[in-house]
Amino acid sequence: MIRTNRYWLPGIALFVLAVSLTGCASSQASRFTGSSWPGITATDDAIYLAAGAQVFAIDPEINSELWVYPSEADRTRTFYAAPAVDDDIVVVTDYTDMLHVLNRANGSLRWTFETDNARFIGSAVIGDEMIYAGAVNGVVYALDREEGSTAWTFATERDIWSTPLLDDGTLYVTSLDRHLYALDAATGDLQWQFPANGTELDPEMGAIVGTPSTNDGVLYFGSFNNHVYALDIETRDILWSYETENWVWSSPTFDEETGRLVGADLDGNVFALDASTGEEQWVFDARGPVVGAPILFDREDGQRVAVVSVGTAEGDNVHVLNIEDGTKAVSSVSVEAEFTSKFLFFNTNTSNRSVVIYAPPVLYGDLLLIGDHQSTYQIHALDRETMLERWTFSSVDS
Template sequence: MCHLARALARNVPMPFSRSVVGTTMANACLLGVLLFTQSTSNADWPVFRGDANASGAVTVKLPAELEELWTYSAKDGDSEGGFEGTAAIANGIVYVGDFDGTFHAVDLKTGEKKWTKRFEDTGFLAATTIAGKHLYLGDYNGIVRCLSTEDGSEVWQYDTKSEVNAAVNVHGEAVLVTTEGGSLLSLDKATGDNRWEYTIDSPLRCWPTVVKNRVLLAGCDGVLHAVDVEKGKQLDTVSIEGPTGCTPAVMKGRAYFGTEDGNFFAVQLDPLEIAWKYRDTKRSSGVRTAAALTKDIVVFGSQGKKVYAINPEKGEPLWEFPTRSRVESSPLIVGKFAFFGTVRGRLYLVDLKSSEEVWQLNTGGSFIASPAVSDERIVIGNTDGTLYCFGRAETGIEIN
């Protein structure tokens, strides 16, 4: 989701009247510019939307009927918390924090606990980021931590002094963090030292997408900001007419995201200017999900109980799918299907061309977290503290 609803649930003051609310890639790529695009089911999921461009899309083929391979309960890790943050996956291990302050490492094949790490008086609402042998994540007290993937031991921590609701991004030697206080921080990956800080007058709740040495920030101030990733200086801005916490997804020199005012934008990046704007004229509702994006289609959910598919080049609607519930979990494009969850605990698999429902499951709870994919499996957690793994019983997801 865009992390805006999370703030509302805890009565965090909002800067506007309407309700608003971020993962294989070889380790060498993570240490570099993160230009990887996931293309096989054997790839890991190290960042919030799977790759550096936040595409939320993988080129694998699902079976006609998804099967539940396993479930893991936060209670197995001695926690009463639920899952709102999206899992990260690497080397066959699922890493995810819950909102009761426990961090979990779970075996992707079996669903068995590898280890847990308890942090007192806090909770995790944001997705986890993996870079090499370390995990990076922020909590709702504003503490950013670097943990070991081996056992969860803490390498360093940094206090931002403001709630962190979005996943951090690791770019080269920098850890990029957005905060409720309106800051974009660049921390040293090895030490946690503050390298620079860029601030706006409203909350920042999006994952900081990096493209060509520029950090893209869709802000609650109704502006898309482009910031120099090395120096923290503003390079460009463009009005997006309303607040948002949605993560910009990038493809072919454009960023795609929605706003709380019900608009969905494609923004040309060089220079920043609006390429097109889509709005449902019949029932416009706020957008709190990141978009899933390929060269042929962009898919996003809304507060109006619909999932939309748009032509990314022209902004023309392709279809809309009624969900009977709000969608705050960001959709995933998997081969020829879209996979997504709703706040009423339903999971859907929808054909991208026909918009027909091919599978659904009512799990209970609520899906705020977004799905992650690795090793031919889809993993998603819900607010009742259950982590689900789906695929084909014998072999997981079938490769194209």
């Protein structure tokens, strides 16, 4: 009956709208869900993982937990930023509003620092006397390393998502307010900012979310205005700039051996530049956003390579590129996991596919650690020579 249809149609439409708006339909079933990706740090004897509600210290030899913090997951807190580690402490920032300082030996809590409801996205940096971190309220905090008291703060105009760079007494901080700040690490006094207010570049600069890298008096960093810059620290002159096809999120990596700067943009263009002139040496199309900084090492066959992880669910998501010419040093690999498609509460299909990787690859001995924010596993450990998966680590099963 037509009369009946008149009432069914809006009902069906309402249902479709509700499903569409509330995201009941899902193409993946991740047990590690959230707003960012796991943070991994490797030292000589352990791997530290910030993933979900807990932070893990892992013994890589036997792939088992050394300690977990907090021992009972606190669902109000989420950890994404890579832990900062030095001789005796591990510093983790959480996605709620707190910085936690732990004993490296056993993961016990030393002290915490709480912001005014501002979450941390970048990691902390550990100095000799202070710990530094920037939060989304735009404030850089310098905290006494032993007691956690605030030594100084510095406010930028927008969120800080990056990890500060501490170099030779200066703290370099990038901000979504489209500036790079150089602060006196001891006092927090502003030494200079780039671009300077009122300069020609000021309105053209984009947000900066990556940590700058530095070499021999030059800072290298990328911006959302589709450029990579080389900045003379002494004169604050732009030595060169390189135009990309999309935003630059990752920190460019300087290679001392070849004098090249390897970076990438969110269109998946991996590039090597002459660090002194900015001249393009090669470009490799990774076919997906590259968010994490490339890592460099020498393979056993003598090739010096750059490894990049790619945010693509289709095809290869880890590439090992010869730094000389950008060709593949070994076949690219696809790090995969099992995914279950869902509609409402029903599982509809289960299959293996590539995981989207935004976390930067991390080197530990002869292992490449790949962070995964989509599947059950937060770390895929690959043999750096053969690229075969040796083991995986899941924080969920702990």
